[in-house]
Amino acid sequence: xxxxxxxxxxxxxxxxxxxxxxxxxxxxxxxxxxxxxxxxxxxxxxxxxxxxxxxxxxxxxxxxxxxxxxxxxxxxxxxxxxxxxxxxxxxxxxxxxxxxxxxxxxxxxxxxxxxxxxxxxxxxxxxxxxxxxxxxxxxxxxxxxx
Numbered sequence: 001x002x003x004x005x006x007x008x009x010x011x012x013x014x015x016x017x018x019x020x021x022x023x024x025x026x027x028x029x030x031x032x033x034x035x036x037x038x039x040x041x042x043x044x045x046x047x048x049x050x051x052x053x054x055x056x057x058x059x060x061x062x063x064x065x066x067x068x069x070x071x072x073x074x075x076x077x078x079x080x081x082x083x084x085x086x087x088x089x090x091x092x093x094x095x096x097x098x099x100x101x102x103x104x105x106x107x108x109x110x111x112x113x114x115x116x117x118x119x120x121x122x123x124x125x126x127x128x129x130x131x132x133x134x135x136x137x138x139x140x141x142x143x144x145x146x
Contacts, residue, residue: 011035022046049084049095056098056127057082064121068106071117075145076106098128099136107145114142 006025011018021031029046038045057080064078085097100122106114122128122137 009034022051049086052095052127052131053082053084053098056084056100056125056131059125059127060100060121061102063125064102064118067117067121068109068114071109071113073106073108075108076104078106079103095131095133097134097136098131099138101138101140103141104139105141105143105145109144111142111144114144115139 007022008025009020009022011020013019016036018035020034022034023030023032033045034047035043035045037043039047039049060082061078061080068076079102081101083097083099083101084095085099086093087096102118104114104118109117118137118139122135128135
């Protein structure tokens with residue numbers, strides 16, 4: 001089975017003064033502004049690293065949810081924040097790290113089994129497999145519900 005998804009990016013003008021927009025094929029976001037200013041100067045809009053962070057957080061969280069469901073669990077909440085680090089690398093830049101920070105409340109599982117499931121999801125979600133950088137996981141909170 002192959003699933004294909006698309007996104008388009010347009011950039012008008014060149015270099016730091018250029019302005020871009022990015023859209024997803026699904027229409028989840030359309031013509032969102034991006035450019036040098038949104039990437040390096042905190043101007044309102046998006047940037048590729050933010051989009052990777054969103055993709056990694058959502059992919060990991062879904063993978064963990066599916067893994068827990070395979071264990072017969074059905075009651076709980078997962079919330080993940082991903083922080084993607086962009087660092088100077090010679091004349092260019094590289095994504096050096098994606099840190100997943102997880103808060104969870106799950107019924108019917110021990111912390112040890114939960115941590116194992118979270119590590120498995122971190123290792124095997126498709127976005128983790130795509131990234132060629134350090135991927136960290138911090139479980140900020142875990143509550144086992146009775």
